[in-house]
Amino acid sequence: MIFLSRRATFSASHYYWNQAWSEEKNGQVFGRCANRNGHGHNYTLEVTVGGEPDAVTGFVVDLKWLREVMEREVLEAWDHRHLNLEAPEFAETIPTTENLAIAAWRRLEPAVTAVGGARLSRIRIYETPEIFAEYRGEA
Amino acid sequence: MKAYFGRRYLLSASHRLHAPSLSAEENRAVYGKCNNPHGHGHNYVVEVLVGGEVDAETGMVVNMAILDEVMRAKVIDRFDHTNLNLDPYFNNRVPTTENLCRTVFELMDGLVEPARLVQVRVEETENNFFEYCGK
Numbered sequence: 001m002i003f004l005s006r007r008a009t010f011s012a013s014h015y016y017w018n019q020a021w022s023e024e025k026n027g028q029v030f031g032r033c034a035n036r037n038g039h040g041h042n043y044t045l046e047v048t049v050g051g052e053p054d055a056v057t058g059f060v061v062d063l064k065w066l067r068e069v070m071e072r073e074v075l076e077a078w079d080h081r082h083l084n085l086e087a088p089e090f091a092e093t094i095p096t097t098e099n100l101a102i103a104a105w106r107r108l109e110p111a112v113t114a115v116g117g118a119r120l121s122r123i124r125i126y127e128t129p130e131i132f133a134e135y136r137g138e139a
Numbered sequence: 140m141k142a143y144f145g146r147r148y149l150l151s152a153s154h155r156l157h158a159p160s161l162s163a164e165e166n167r168a169v170y171g172k173c174n175n176p177h178g179h180g181h182n183y184v185v186e187v188l189v190g191g192e193v194d195a196e197t198g199m200v201v202n203m204a205i206l207d208e209v210m211r212a213k214v215i216d217r218f219d220h221t222n223l224n225l226d227p228y229f230n231n232r233v234p235t236t237e238n239l240c241r242t243v244f245e246l247m248d249g250l251v252e253p254a255r256l257v258q259v260r261v262e263e264t265e266n267n268f269f270e271y272c273g274k
Contacts, residue, residue: 016197016198018196018197020196021196029197029202030197031204093198094197094198095198096193096197096198096199097144098142098144098193098198098199098200099193099198101142102140102142102193124145129147130146130147130148131145131146131147131203132144132145132146133142133143133144133145133200134142134143134144134145134188135140135142135143136141136143138140138141138142139140139141
């Protein structure tokens with residue numbers, strides 16, 4: 001099996017807040033991320049798919065197609081948005097980097113599966129060059 | 140739901156690769172420039188990957204502030220701006236980046252509960268890196 005990865009960048013704002021907690025506890029656990037005016041990052045979305053190269057094209061998947069899927073399913077919803085206020089999956093769920101990785105998987109997995117031949121293997125979201133989270137489809 | 144959290148740290152240190160059981164000539168042949176007598180340094184990037192359940196209350200696998208604190212106390216304060224050859228851990232081990240990678244894993248293993256340490260990756264330069272998963 002060959003694994004193929006593609007990156008795309010998007011910029012978004014967010015904050016961390018658990019509605020069930022006091023202001024004090026939110027501050028203790030989330031620190032500066034609990035500032036409810038929000039803050040932003042330049043994120044990198046890294047998508048890895050695995051499969052066998054097609055006998056005719058030599059492609060696992062067409063990279064141009066993958067870029068279009070990433071743009072349509074993820075970037076259109078998240079790029080230059082406030083994730084807490086504008087992305088429906090974060091109306092109740094805190095938009096941590098871990099949860100972004102899971103949400104990006106849910107957005108991309110149906111399209112990758114539908115095209116056949118390859119399977120979504122891993123989503124990695126970089127919040128900064130030094131901080132990232134991964135989801136590999138595990139329950 | 141299981142996910143992974145990764146964090147990259149910078150660590151600057153010097154080392155000299157020299158195996159006491161080998162002759163001077165053999166060391167030179169095996170390690171080349173890395174055997175130069177006075178050592179040399181690198182800006183290492185140490186990447187720590189932890190895995191576990193995404194906590195329902197926090198949305199996190201691990202609280203980064205806690206991971207940073209453990210990493211600082213166990214690894215960064217110990218090795219940053221030091222000569223690795225002089226650390227007790229490398230008394231009987233050549234401070235190759237393979238051994239540094241395994242050392243970081245052993246120092247951090249079990250300290251990020253309830254998450255689990257999954258992998259340590261050490262980049263010695265932009266062009267070479269080493270990974271250890273505890274087995």
